[in-house]
Amino acid sequence: MQLSHHIILTGAALGATGALTAPAGAQTIxxxxxxxxxxxxxxxxxxxxxxxxxxxxxxxxxxxxxDYDMKDNxxxxxxxxxxxxxxxxxxxxxxxxxxxxxxxxxxGPQKISFTAGRGAIGKLAPGQYTLVVEAARExxxxxxxxxxxxxxxxxxxxxxAAGKAELGAVSLSFRK
Amino acid sequence: xxxxxxRTIAAVALSASLATPAxxxxxxxxxxxxxxxxxxxxxxVDAAVSNDLFYFEHRPLRLDNVKAWAPDGSEVPLxxxxxxxxRSTFDVHLVQKGTYRIGSANDMLMGSYVLNGxxxxxxxxxxxxxxxxxxxxxxxxxxxxESTNRNELYVTVGEPTAAxxxxxxxxxxxxxxxxxxxLVAGEAATFQFLLDGKPAADLPVTVIPGGIRYxxxxxxxxxKTGADxxxxxxxPAAGMYWVNVTTPRPARGNAxxxxxxxxxxxxxRRASYVTTLxxxxx
Numbered sequence: 001m002q003l004s005h006h007i008i009l010t011g012a013a014l015g016a017t018g019a020l021t022a023p024a025g026a027q028t029i030x031x032x033x034x035x036x037x038x039x040x041x042x043x044x045x046x047x048x049x050x051x052x053x054x055x056x057x058x059x060x061x062x063x064x065x066x067d068y069d070m071k072d073n074x075x076x077x078x079x080x081x082x083x084x085x086x087x088x089x090x091x092x093x094x095x096x097x098x099x100x101x102x103x104x105x106x107x108g109p110q111k112i113s114f115t116a117g118r119g120a121i122g123k124l125a126p127g128q129y130t131l132v133v134e135a136a137r138e139x140x141x142x143x144x145x146x147x148x149x150x151x152x153x154x155x156x157x158x159x160x161a162a163g164k165a166e167l168g169a170v171s172l173s174f175r176k
Numbered sequence: 177x178x179x180x181x182x183r184t185i186a187a188v189a190l191s192a193s194l195a196t197p198a199x200x201x202x203x204x205x206x207x208x209x210x211x212x213x214x215x216x217x218x219x220x221v222d223a224a225v226s227n228d229l230f231y232f233e234h235r236p237l238r239l240d241n242v243k244a245w246a247p248d249g250s251e252v253p254l255x256x257x258x259x260x261x262x263r264s265t266f267d268v269h270l271v272q273k274g275t276y277r278i279g280s281a282n283d284m285l286m287g288s289y290v291l292n293g294x295x296x297x298x299x300x301x302x303x304x305x306x307x308x309x310x311x312x313x314x315x316x317x318x319x320x321x322e323s324t325n326r327n328e329l330y331v332t333v334g335e336p337t338a339a340x341x342x343x344x345x346x347x348x349x350x351x352x353x354x355x356x357x358x359l360v361a362g363e364a365a366t367f368q369f370l371l372d373g374k375p376a377a378d379l380p381v382t383v384i385p386g387g388i389r390y391x392x393x394x395x396x397x398x399x400k401t402g403a404d405x406x407x408x409x410x411x412p413a414a415g416m417y418w419v420n421v422t423t424p425r426p427a428r429g430n431a432x433x434x435x436x437x438x439x440x441x442x443x444x445r446r447a448s449y450v451t452t453l454x455x456x457x458x
Binding site for chain 2 (some may be wrong): 073076077078079080083087090091092094103
């Protein structure tokens with residue numbers, strides 16, 4: 001799964017993000033997004049956007065799962081349907097976005113990790129944050145789940161929430 | 177019977193000559209969407225004149241004067257144009273990122289003069305430029321009323337931009353305080369309206385949500401621009417809204433048929449503005 005997320009990292013992006021190994025003791029955020037298995041006649045994996053809202057600050061997109069590998073970049077046509085993310089951050093971005101664009105994911109628990117100070121998440125100043133997960137499905141619905149947390153996190157802290165239709169349980173945990 | 181028919185024709189001719197055509201009908205353009213992502217983006221637009229919004233069931237909107245401008249200000253073509261019984265349609269290929277403007281601004285000059293004791297109307301299609309030629313020698317008591325009717329849409333690929341809102345300083349124009357492609361239900365949006373380039377104070381602003389056919393009430397919001405030409409609109413729900421701003425019309429209620437439209441009752445400058453705005457769900 002991590003492989004598909006990183007698959008479109010280019011040489012330039014590798015250079016820009018610097019060393020791929022995290023500095024010793026760097027704080028890592030593990031996110032689990034449960035994509036529900038739905039009994040529908042026509043099922044498409046949802047587009048999912050994951051972003052971080054610092055209290056009073058600018059939203060940062062961390063990851064977008066979409067049909068990034070379609071001919072002529074056609075999969076970007078429906079990015080705007082992930083509508084709160086599109087307004088908060090997506091509409092100002094170029095796609096594919098290095099280190100952010102990834103393939104859509106199958107139903108089940110999907111994991112992704114972000115390490116503070118590395119890649120799209122960048123450095124996190126102490127303060128309040130909300131991690132937002134929004135899913136929009138072709139010929140289906142849309143749902144958004146918000147996970148507020150304080151930075152730096154307390155050891156062993158977890159944050160969880162759940163959607164009702166397009167997202168199942170979504171949880172965050174933190175590790176060094 | 178014949179007499180009745182003649183009278184009917186006369187009445188029709190009279191009402192056709194009234195200075196406020198299609199008062200009861202609303203003209204509108206409806207875009208397929210106003211917010212776009214992607215690299216090869218097209219918007220398709222329906223354009224019509226009808227009572228109810230947004231149903232094409234009366235007349236097509238003529239596309240002769242409709243144009244489109246890209247975010248960099250350059251004019252871009254209307255493609256796949258067609259005018260059918262009840263509606264016109266066209267597409268615009270949105271090649272650039274940013275906000276496009278699509279619309280028309282029609283100028284009309286109406287008026288009258290007195291020649292040999294008889295009041296004559298200025299011919300249809302008279303403009304400021306042809307006015308001198310349209311008035312014969314010896315005419316007196318020349319009255320004119322100039323009107324500019326603007327009908328515009330805004331659509332955005334990616335991040336909204338503001339370059340295409342540079343005012344032409346003619347008729348009523350919208351200047352965004354809130355960008356018209358950044359509207360969300362439950363939030364207030366503020367727009368400034370200009371009349372001939374200056375803030376248009378005290379103009380009536382009418383806001384009607386689409387979908388009229390499926391409800392009992394019009395749910396019309398009647399607002400007014402402030403001294404600075406600004407108006408704030410809080411969107412009650414997501415959907416497409418028809419927004420109309422006009423210079424106030426003279427009272428028509430108690431005047432006799434025909435007399436109400438006499439040029440003497442007409443203000444010298446009239447203007448109207450129509451747009452369709454899309455409000456997203458939060």
